[in-house]
Amino acid sequence: QVRLMESGGGSVQAGGSLRLSCLGSGSQFGGNAMAWYRQGPGKRRERVASITKAGNGNYADSVKGRFTISRDNAKNAVYLQMSSLKPEDTGVYYCNTVLSAWSWGQGTQVTVSS
Numbered sequence: 001q002v003r004l005m006e007s008g009g010g011s012v013q014a015g016g017s018l019r020l021s022c023l024g025s026g027s028q029f030g031g032n033a034m035a036w037y038r039q040g041p042g043k044r045r046e047r048v049a050s051i052t053k054a055g056n057g058n059y060a061d062s063v064k065g066r067f068t069i070s071r072d073n074a075k076n077a078v079y080l081q082m083s084s085l086k087p088e089d090t091g092v093y094y095c096n097t098v099l100s101a102w103s104w105g106q107g108t109q110v111t112v113s114s
Contacts, residue, residue: 001103002026004095009108013064013087020108022095030073033098036080038110039090051082051100062088085112 008020020036035050048060049069057069070083078095092107 002028003103006093006095006105007107010109011111011113013049014086014114016112017081017083018084018085018110020082020093020110021106022080022111023108024029024076024078024095024102026076029076031067032101034069034071034078035096036067036069037096037100038089039107040088042093045074045094047098048093051078053073061085066085082110085110087112087114 003025004018005023009084010018010019012018031053032050033050035047037044037045037047048063049067050067051071052057055071059067066084071078090110090112092109094104094107096102096104
């Protein structure tokens with residue numbers, strides 16, 4: 001079973017930037033399309049970005065042009081560069097496969113103040 005560990009969250013003002021990291025144990029990491037999800041206060045978890053095994057990114061409309069997903073298969077890592085942050089980006093951010101196939105990690109909290 002792959003263990004996922006997210007980090008890099010924090011509190012920033014609107015317009016700020018953060019870079020999230022997700023490290024996964026096990027050798028299956030590079031063989032999967034991966035995604036970042038977030039769960040805002042009182043909201044359901046939603047997928048905000050995904051990346052194919054080849055490294056092609058796809059984004060939810062709400063983050064397109066502001067977030068960039070990347071991966072380093074040699075390090076079993078997926079990253080999310082977030083810029084021009086908005087208060088509505090506030091939430092706990094998680095990584096997982098695009099099918100949410102693995103157990104969820106603890107997530108990392110992102111708080112954006114206006």
